Amino acid sequence: MREDKRDWKFCVRVDTHLQESVFVVGSCPDLGNWSNVSAVQLTNEIAPNSEWEGVWSVVISIPRDCEVKFRYFVGIAFEPDGEKLSSRQENIPGVSVDSNIHQDVEPDIFGLYDSGKMIDRGWLTTETVVQFKLFENPIQLWKRKYEGRKVHIKLTPLVLSKRKTLVQDMSVADIFDESMDTQDVAEEQDRWPIAEIAVMNENEWEFHLQEQFGRAYNPDDCIIFSVTMHFSESVAYMVDYYVYSSRAVENDPPCHIGSSYILPSMMTSSEGQAIVPITSSSHRPIGQLRFDYLVVHPISGYECDMSVSYSRIWKKTWHGLDVGHRGLGTSFKLEVSECADVRENTIASLKDAGSAGADLVEFDVQLSKDLVPVLYHDFHVCIAMKRKKQLAEHDMLELPVKDLTLEQLQHLKDGTYELNHPFDLNIYLDTVLKVVLDSAGSRKIVFSCFHPDICTMLRLKQNKYPVFFLTQGVTKKYPPYRDPRTQSIPMAVNYANSAGILGINAHTEDILRDSTQVKLVMDAGLVLFCWGDDNNSPSTIKYLKHLGIHGVIYDKIDKYSSKEVKESIFLxxxxxxxxxxxxxxxxxxxxxxxxxxxxxxxxxxxxxxxxxxxxxxxxxxxxxxxxxxx
Known part of the structure; x- marks a missing residue:
């Protein structure tokens, strides 16, 4: 009833781009019950260049005599088929107001919370993100005149049609007519899809709009193009290449030497690699481009809400945490004396680690053939072909976990090694995330993975739980991963900041080799965990905690923990x-x-x-x- 409500003016000062709007969402039906789909859009009614420029407001009737929690966010609103799309959300932790108190006219400052700034990127709602990764010197030019010349590269999304996915009727010439390579960056800001670039170094890790003639490519660069769009099946991509003339003077534009085209039909899965030709303006091949791609969709059939956002929340008191590796420790080692007393990645092992004082327990998640998340480390299992007391290697049959149902897996034992991920990444992560989001309740949960693309996807698909990037870094113990983001702690720091994730989980061998890297991570504002066999020593654990590391993951927490009271800090x-x-x-x-x-x-x-x-x-x-x- 009207008597139970009062009008409240929500007013906030925030800078936006040309396509973006400001919304408010909160804890009552009038504010959408934390659903971004039902959020209320604010209006920017102030004339440009006035002292109130960038102020957005709306008057909403909200419940009287109760506490109302709310948050502002920035997004892009679409109305395709009656759906609202809110992307590029940036929000602050929930702010509460007493609806009986008169509000000051002075507008709120976007992101100001508890005497500090707290602005974060949101998650995918109905839009899709496609990323293209260039590393390991992916550009090859065959013409001799381009040898030793620095090439500038730019990626432009091309909307082939509004809703159709077929592109057979569109010629290369038609696509080229839609090129934006000679347009100003300012003109491109008002376009959808949005294309951004980040380079994995300490100066360019943040995603930003491209320069008019692209970015110079160096052989050791790791460049990521990220494109946000609504209908990914209707978007192709043009890559333009520029070279400056040896006789160029200041302010001369570069020469356009060729283009490549990437069609949506080339990206048949969530991740992959492809090679496309580089053709000159006369359509002659002059080289080739090799790239890795990643396609990230929102969680299928699930809506996240904005009631909580822990993606980059970490209390100052949470440091020196004891983390049980696979529960109570690894079970499958050559030396039996080094194995845990309880089988790894089991409920019993996790519970025993908790009883031994673990603050957190680390465990691994795979999918069975019938798409059930299971606690298991490796991608393969080995089963005995014969009943013998002593089994030789040829007596074991190796099977992928993905080919076994949950019931079959419950009767098996050991796994051996990892391989390329057997499931489509969107299917894999959506399945795991739905279980966690539906069942985790108020548990403190952190996701982590060695695969940087999975970390990117985990962050883009949800905002409730933090994400850590597991990195191998510089090591003599394991062969290197191909992706350069995994190959050093500084590179992992740049990537973590670029992806907007909470922190990194470094290999302890790398930290013991150079402990100054701990400060590097802390100065970047990231949380730092560490993993590895080196941690299975009370003296090493003590030293790592002395360095200020937030969490140490190790085996046999019941034996190596130095806690006098065996209790989690969270309890x-x-x-x-x-x-x-x-x-x-x-x-x-x-x-x-x-x-x-x-x-x-x-x-x-x-x-x-x-x-x-x-x-x-x-x-x-x-x-x-x-x-x-x-």
């Missing part, structure tokens, strides 16, 4: 919070009229939002029962 914090709430409950019990008084809301950090909400519900019931019985 201790939860108990302390509960004690505060119980104390507050005692204070509101006198006088008796507190039955009709609101229960005080204690300040808390955003990471604890769900836990505090549940604790407050319990407090409310406890207080009410106590008063009724008195």
């Amino acid at each position: 201790a914090e939860a108990r302390e919070m509960q004690n505060h709430l119980l104390k507050a409950a005692e204070e509101v019990q006198d006088p008796p009229q507190t039955l009709v008084s609101p229960i005080p809301v204690l300040p808390t950090e955003a990471f604890e939002f769900n836990d505090v909400e549940n604790a407050q519900k319990n407090l409310s019931s406890t207080t009410l029962a106590s008063l009724l019985s008195s």
